[in-house]
Amino acid sequence: MIKVRLTGLFLLLTLIVCVWLTWELGLFSFASLRADGKPQTSVEAIQKAFQEKAKALEVKEAELVRKERELSEKEKLLSDQLNRYEATVKEQQKKISELEQLRDSRLSAFRMVYEKMDPKRAAKIIEEMETPMASQILSTIRQDRAAEILSKMAPEKALAVTEQFLGHKNSIDRNLAASSKKAVNEAEGKPKSKGGEP
Numbered sequence: 001m002i003k004v005r006l007t008g009l010f011l012l013l014t015l016i017v018c019v020w021l022t023w024e025l026g027l028f029s030f031a032s033l034r035a036d037g038k039p040q041t042s043v044e045a046i047q048k049a050f051q052e053k054a055k056a057l058e059v060k061e062a063e064l065v066r067k068e069r070e071l072s073e074k075e076k077l078l079s080d081q082l083n084r085y086e087a088t089v090k091e092q093q094k095k096i097s098e099l100e101q102l103r104d105s106r107l108s109a110f111r112m113v114y115e116k117m118d119p120k121r122a123a124k125i126i127e128e129m130e131t132p133m134a135s136q137i138l139s140t141i142r143q144d145r146a147a148e149i150l151s152k153m154a155p156e157k158a159l160a161v162t163e164q165f166l167g168h169k170n171s172i173d174r175n176l177a178a179s180s181k182k183a184v185n186e187a188e189g190k191p192k193s194k195g196g197e198p
Contacts, residue, residue, distance in 0.1 A: 111140040114149070123152035126161070135164035 114122045114137060126134045126149060138146045138161060150158045 107136065107140045110137050115141055115145050119145070119148040120152045122149045127153050127157045131157075131160045131164045134161045139165055 114126070117125075126137065129137070134157075138149065141149070150161065153161070
């Protein structure tokens, strides 16, 4: 008899624990009603929760796909811009090189003309030029020939040309660097700042 009572008590206690656990886990609820007013079973509640989570995941996945596509488009755009920039820089460098060659060939042609010319006549022509141009031409002529031409020039002009020539070598390097930098900045679309420096 005691065994029967203990067994009954044990079964009752087990039933109470099972109902309590079911209630705590949300598998049994009186508040869950379907659209037709009937209570939802725990299976229906779980299916509904899974469907809602699946829909939320689909929305997030669609958003991720959209963002990946946008990122890919922006990456392609940046790559195209970089390629255009590099092509522009190469083109500008090529133009600078061509201009330098043209300048050198013109200077070489004038050098030959003035070297063959009578020093007195060459001095008269060079005296009429602006000082920077006169200095540039005389800098390409052989030293002995340039000395003859300078000696036939008016002393003031010869002095100005000499001073220009002494500062000319340093300024050529600075001017070349500045023009190269300017071409690159224009290719990049950077605005000029004071003094032509970016």
